[in-house]
Amino acid sequence: MKFKHTLAAAAVALTVGTANAADIEVTHWWTSGGEAAAVKVFADSFNAMGGDTWVDGAIAGSGGVARPVIVSRILGGDPMGATQLNHGRQAEELVEAGLMLDLTELAEKEGWRDIVRPSSLLDSCTLDGKIYCVPVNIHSWQWMWTNPGAFEAAGTEAPANWNDFVAAAPKLQEAGIVPLAIGGQPWQINGAFGVLAVALGGTDLWKAVNVDKNAEAAGGAEMAKVWEAFGAARELATGSAVEQWNEATNLVLTGKAGAQIMGDWAQGEFSVAGKSAGTDYDCLPGLGLETVLSTGGDAFYFPVNDDAEVTAAQMKMASMMLSKSVQVDFNLAKGSLPVRGDVDLSAANDCMKKGLAILENPDNILPDGTQVLSPDTVQQIDDLLAEFWATASMSAADAQARYADLIGDAD
Template sequence: MIKFAVVATMAAALLGSTAAQAADVEVVHWWTSGGEQAAVKVFADALDATGDHWVDGAIALGETARATIMQRALGGDPPDAAQFNPGRQYEDLIQAGLLLDLTPLAEKEGWNDFIRPDQIKEPCLIDGKWWCVPVNIHMQNWAWASIPAFKKAGLEVPVTWDDYLADLPKLKDAGVLPFAVGGDGGGWQVSLLANQLILAQLGAEEVEKIWKDADVELAAGPEVLKAFTTLKTLGTYADPGSPNRSWADTTSLVIKGDAALQVMGDWAQGEFQLAGQKPDVDYACLLGPLVADPKYVRTGGDIFVFFKQNDADVERAQLELASLMVSPAVQAKFNTAKGSAPVRDDVDMSLANDCMKKAIGVLSQPGAVVPDTNQWRNEAFTTAQNAIFSDLIYNADTTPESAQAQFVDLLKNAD
């Protein structure tokens, strides 16, 4: 229906009416890996099919892309649309009055009724107004294991952290990189790993107490220290190329069987799919991660904001894109390519593989959702946290105890 309406509108315009004209929509995002490019093409193709045009503004690394977006916006030259993660990253843009209010569109289409769970829409629905579009549910607490790599060492794919830690020397002796991790992008990959280790130790309620309530006593406790100690151990089994490597290049090591295991969000699944690999045949997807009976899904995701423009045709096209992004057909195609879950549960997910089905099964359970820490803490906190975890894993002189003390001090002054 949308496509036919736009075509009719364009035909009227060609006949000399004052109807809307096709518009370019510049979209800045950081999806640059092979799997990510396949996913973003779904959005681009959907918009181009209406007669409007997606102008791609891909910038490698989320930190770099967000900094560029903010500089352009505050400098008076914003893109038409931009990717962020759900949370506090774009609160300054709302306060400055730079974003297009999507509330009329959201109310017309009933976003509040079909976008779920609540933790996904809360960062976009602020004080009763919609300021962004959630496009997926990313699940961060995964480990991705190469089945051939473990077989080479004569091992089964581990189920728990204790199993995996015991396997590390054997993997090394077999000539396999025991643990794959990347450190580029300011250390977010290491921070993601550390956060999942803490979640595996404590569970959802305690994690919320630490990051949301800044419970320093809990953060200084033995469970968190165990997670920090595990992180330090894993670092001793990483390779020299780790500090400057991207997450996608790290995933490639697992895909090729050169590395045994990587902890990374479900976006890594898009790389396995692009390589033609199949779960439980070529690789194992371990939710938790490495928890025998996973009960939690740490959710994040991607959202898009739309900047105010002084062009009615551009604004119309912006709203067209926002609508398409949450439409059932586009949600199904995009999230299947991305490896994430859709923000609505009325879409055809027949193409979803066993990994995604496993996650969606846990996601549907009460109390399973654990929000990303970005929803509770600002960018400055995240940057400092990333530095603490990166120093622990890459600096031989940093002990788990000293890193934990730094983390506790950060929480004491958290915004």
């Protein structure tokens, strides 16, 4: 009986689907528990609007696996209805080649310029004054997660900033606790390096290097301090032989490691384990030295399609993703911050509130590395940092010289 019902329902859905509405296939790489729940918010809201259907096209693996698949499908003339990407330069060439739908009209009608905060997110979606993507959340790298219990066990105080942390590190090591947990994957090392550069070098230096690509600044004395600290971090991380970021988070969670430098998605792991912010774990935005947040995140792009119905449905979806209620539900599930400031986030925890408070002041906002550097440059820096991290004999000065060359050649 049940089977018959399903069959009938499927048949109805099929006929309806082909008759007067479009199936929109949406590709993304959100497959972990919290991420899947967040996608479901989108899918349910879209289906509830009636007519069109959300067809889920999740691609397992991280962005590194999914992005080539997504890009080659668009280039190969088999575009999906919509796709997640990190906004910024990853889709730059696809937009230039006219493969992405122009959303400017919708954006002007709904006044995206006024509601999206920070405005740099929308700038990353903009090329030649036209808007090509919908930013849906803000993720920031600029956090260090600490376990106060681990510091207590080693007989020292929980650190309030990076300098305290470095000072406390020897005691942690004596107690058999790894001070700093970092997974061995290059993107994690690159992320931690970026956080150190912002916190120790300051935002001006970071902008000079990453936005203006100033090779002199990248090879200068200020940056040398950052490299020294990064070399010290390499020492502090010896002993944490893990690969994945969530394994590293788990080391902090269980008190085997003191701290981890990782983006705000790490918080999902703490909350899944039932830990509460402020007591079981603590968060230091900008390593406790600089109150800044870089604002990367995810955005949805809509590949150009010949079918007018699909285009209409794409517009509808774009509008839905930025609507108030969807923004709140989605971001609470994802653990990220909403892209509009005019929504109610009373359900957020302490660390999320710290982040929201920082975002209040536009001066505290930095673009994300992926927004200002091309994937090619990011890959080269990844390679360099991975080599440095794994080669104890490589000096910070040598690495810095090569880093300055890379920045000088960056486009």
